[in-house]
Amino acid sequence: MPYAAPEPKANQGQPVPRIDARAKVTGAAPYAADFALPNLAYGFLVTSAIARGKVTDFNLDEARQVPGVLEIITYQNADKLKETKFFNDGGYSSTKVQPLSSNEIHNEGQIIALVVAETFEGAREAAFKVKPTYMTEEPTASFDSPGANQEAAKDVSPKYEGDLKVGDAEKALQQANTKLEGLYETPTQHHNPIELFSTTCKWEGDKLTIYEPSQFVHGLKNGVAQELGINADNVRVMSPFVGGAFGSKGSVHPRSALVAMAAKRVGRPVKLVVTRDQGFTTATYRAETRHHLKLGAAQDGRLSSFSHEGWEVTSRTDAYLVGGTNSSARLYHSDNIATKVSVVRADRNTPGFMRSPPELPYIFALETAMDELAVKLKMDPVELRRVNDTQNEPVKGNPYTSRSLMQCFDEAAKKFNWSDRESEPMSMTDGDWQIGYGCATACYPSNMAPAAARVKFTRDGRARVEIAVHDVGTGAYTVVAQMAAEQLGIPVERVEVALGDSDLPPGPVAGGSNTTASACNTVMKACKQITDRLAAPPLSERIKNAIVGKAKGAENELEKGNREGAFDRLGVEVIEEYAEWKPEGAPWDSFRAMHKGQVRMVGGEMKDKSGYAFGAEFVEVRVHKLTREIRVPRAVGAFAAGHIMNTRTAHSQLMGGMIWGISSALYDATEMDRKRARYVNDNLADYLMPVNADIGTIDVSILSEVDDKINPAGIKGLGELGNVGTAAAISNAVYHATGKRVRKLPIRIEDLLDA
Ligand code: MOS
Secondary structure, eight states, X not given: OOTTSOOOOTTBOOOOOOTTHHHHHTTOSOOGGGOOOTTOEEEEEEEOSSSSEEEEEEEOHHHHTXXXXXXXXXXXXXXXOOOOOBGGGTSSBSOSSOTTSSSEEOSTTOEEXXXXXXXXXXXXXXXXXXXXXXXXXXXXXXXXXXXXXXXXXXXXXXTOOOXXXXXXXXXXXXXXXXXXXXXXXXXXXXXXXXXXOEEEEEEETTEEEEEOOOSOHHHHXXXXXXXXXXXXXXXXXXXXXXXXXXXXXXXBOTHHHHHHHHHHHHTSOEEEEOOHHHHHHHSXXXXXXXXXXXXXEOTTSOEEEEEEEEEEEEESSOOOOOOTHHHHTTSSOOSOEEEEEEEEEEXXXXXXXXXXXXXXXHHHHHHHHHHHHHHHHTOOHHHHHHHHOOSBOTTTOOBBSOOOHHHHHHHHHHHHTGGXXXXXXXXXXXXXXXXXXXXXXXXXXXXXXXXXXXXXXXXXXXXXXXXXXXXXXXXXHHHHHHHHHHHHTSOGGGEEEEOSBTTXXXXXXXXXXXXXXXXXXXXXXXXXXXXXXXXXXXXXXXXXXXXXXXXXXXXXXXXXXXXXXXHHHHTOSEEEEEEEEOOTTOOTTHHHHHTTTOOOOBOEEOSSOEEEEEXXXXXXXXXXXXXXXXXXXXXXXXXXXXXXXXXXXXXXXXXXXXXXXXXXXXXXXXXXXXXXXXXXXXXTTTSOOOOGGGOOEEEEEEOOOOOSSSOTTOBOOOTTTTTSSHHXXXXXXXXXXXXXXXXXXXXOGGGGTTO
């Protein structure tokens, strides 16, 4: 099998090619902004040029004279939108502040007007001719800026688990044989999915249809309905294909209800495609973080004290935070643990989810510190992980449902030839290049959420699955089809899948890597209801077994005959079943919330168990002796995530994650003009990302792992696992190559000039 389609190991599904692949590459797959609606008008946003203050007035004369202008909405004439809760506080919206609700400016690039015109060009021209006058105040940009005030996470966010405390970390640190203390930093990053943010709204009487690339159609439907003050039953959201999201399309952005308002006013459908730079400030992003790690260890490397304090930037208006100490404090065993998280307020747009929101920054800090500790202890960094490995998370003592971390390390180390490494820094060279080897742990909580699905099965052996989950490029269409095919005993080609439409049974947000586990368990349940009906007594066990669960590609005559016989006995041609599934431990109101577009996600730390997927990543770094250019010729990752539905799509997710991890380590950062609290590189020309020539060999292994405790299908999500740990592996390899420890991301040439 080709590299991209690894041979399945035990407990792994076939590398079925994406069932939507042809539609995507031929352009037949409709993305949200592709829907051609008759009589369409076009919107264009006007955004604030200042980060803090007020708009005192607008001069719209010039803008109104642009031919074809239909409407200009500002705070002076906007309809009042209803307050909604911030998504991290249990609401839908990316910020609780509604657009155009007042003249106040909370961040640079905030929406201050929406222009609607006959053409896109007309709307754009008029938008540039809208002349606001401002009353400007000095903004706070970030950490260390004047006016940056700090608040404890536990005081501002209901989502935060709380600061953790086990034993006495401070005392244990004093008594530790070896101590390590470090400060770590990660930058602002923007997702920049290739598909731009967009919203198209169409009214038919009271009924509103929204075409928008979304990771959560039921959330968007309910959120916009709430903002507009209308019944959610009158709103439909269509998002069949999404051109990249990574967390940025999971909450309701301020533009969506505004476009609905505009469409109502002009009495025509309105399409708004947000420009790349406007996406930086009207959608969400990963905010900068800081970390203070203190580790104490015994001579043999066992951690006796762990403390992790984190600081995260958020907006003045909403307390977004990721609180990754929940994961970092649980990764290794220690009897003494202390964590604390604070947010720092700045005049910025509100941050939000970005791939591995908590783990990417917090595990970078921890895994760099672990490498530093290994150096101090003169231990192999792999062995340091081994002595601290545990099958019970150390805060509550809950067992992991499965944890194959060291198996991953051993597999990846072997493939990487880790044993060739000379332990001393700067001891490996190749001509003008200093060579460094580094490794780090990857972990990600195995999230699951309530979902509903409808499955239709016909006598001739075809199935249709309906479930409002989302394929954000991950392969959701395909794994859902595979689960139905396996359960119903038919080839995968005979399964049709409908996703990404709020008229379908509700699924959760495509966030926290929960889709495969949530959707596949739900589809499995619906299919079981079908096969139970088909195999109802008096069918013998032997025939029952022959009907279901035997699909290995082609269906055989026995299966076909049995299926047709079973349908005939019931006297029906079609069986349709609806199922609602929720993970163990989900709260009592899970299904009620699900139907309102609210998610009750379970995973990571649960009541009596801990569910995480793990991996190990190894990289080779080459640093040029003279230019200090940093290259990553190869990266090896080994991961384990329970039952793998499809080794091809899983492999792609992990490989893509590792590539993004390389980007996080060396490229990915939003630069700020700190005086004006503005993003400077808000375009794809200036925002650094690796291109093909920057990426060497990415070697991904997926270990066989059985987890019969996480959920009935034994699935652990892995979409966000791959980019956790990569950055630390690279910073550790840079140290090994150069002797210079860089504790902030991204690591750039200038960081190594003095090394
Ligand atoms: Mo992912 S950042 O949880 O969409």
